[in-house]
Amino acid sequence: MKRILIANRGEIARRIISTCKRIGIETVVVYSEADYELPFVKEADVAVCIGKGPVQDSYLNAEKIIEVAKEYKVDAIHPGYGLLSENGDFVNQVEQAGITFIGPNAEILSLMGDKISARKTMIQAGVPVVPGIDEGIKDLEEAIRVAKEIGYPIMLKASGGGGGIGMVLCETEQDLVAHFPKVVSRAKAYFNSENVFLEKYIENARHIEVQIFGDKLGNFVHLFERNCSIQRRNQKVVEEALSPNISEETRKKLYLAALKAAKAVSYTNAGTIEFIVDEKENIYFLEMNTRLQVEHPITEKITGIDLVEWQINIAKGLPIPVKQDEITANGCAIEFRVYAENPKNFYPSPGKITELKWGNVTNARIDTGYEAGNTVTPFYDPLIAKVIFHEHTREECLQQARKFFNETVISGIQTNIPLFLHILEEPNFQNGQYTTNLLKVMKTKA
């Protein structure tokens, strides 16, 4: 593998370029007119503008991307996360063009991309799933009947949904009646499928996921877990590895279930199995993410493994380079996602970054897609940077994070850094006993 096209943008494109440079692989990036000034465009060996800002005109234009891949004779395409990364049709097109897709095959993507079929597959494999129904809901009448059987509160979800989009919490039948048509129409608009289903909403839960890898020779390993319970609008804000405040027994149960899930679909490449862990530490499969996760750096920090390098080698057909018992977790790693948004109502804050001065913490890892002077445009998600701390203990991580964010200055746009400073002072975060409703509880208190 000599040359890779990166079908993504911003921080993750840069992240992939950095591993490619280290291991001697050339990079080709595609970019939109809106992203012309961003660092990833300058850092790649070749950068090709493929269209206007909106994703439909650029980063989701599979044909155009494959055209560029052929023109520059790349050996493989790395999809990053989001955009085309979980699109089975794209993978088929890539492979038909004789190019390697760095990720699992199209069948796995389609099977796991549809949440109803993912649930069914996991039930068959003996992996516990969140109580719910395993068929699509036809209409509101059926939704009301099924919701009564499951019991409120429930989550109404688009089967094709993901990234926190296309799901809504319904505490009562009135909520369900109000949200049902909206979720159906959104499912159709965003995911091209009207299929929706219901799951029990588990209160006071934690969102814990397990990183796994499978190679083309049938070997599987896990790279421990990440606790991603701090969320807003069902999207992650802070993640940590390992998860605090969880028994060794539950931890083992999670790894076992994750490996079982991976084997059930003969998974290849990097994948993440998301679980909900309730107050009694019962675990339930939530979904499988068939790509590199945004929060993969915390796993890299505790294991010392470069996940992108593993992805590339596995795509080449090489075996996983180590055995399970050779993979160890060291210290604590915490990631904070810096979003361009209002820290109170989480509304987006696009605009020009006039000043960007990160805190002075020597071993903080900063994965950012932007520099001072760049404009954060409204076409893409609000993630502008991920800041990762890795120390021997959790307390040291929190201390470093506090120092870092107190010293950081970003002007021209709003960011959620003030929220981080609040989270860092929150007793339930400090003692590691937080659940997915931490931000909601903090908001009510404020």
Added chain:
Amino acid sequence: MNKIQAEMAGTIFQVLVSEGEKVEEGQVVIVLESMKMEIPVESNVSGEIETIHVAEGDFVNEGDVLVTLR
């Protein structure tokens, strides 16, 4: 004459009113999409929609006038 302006750059996702329609203060008249989020734009006064300056799919910048009321 009252006008409703875009508070941030984005794309017009939905126009929920038509010209000549009476609206109440706080009523959502337009849904703007920015950074993968839908942002409801409310009328800051009660009145009648005089002109709608945008259509679904249009790109707007911060400060652009979306709707004028009388």
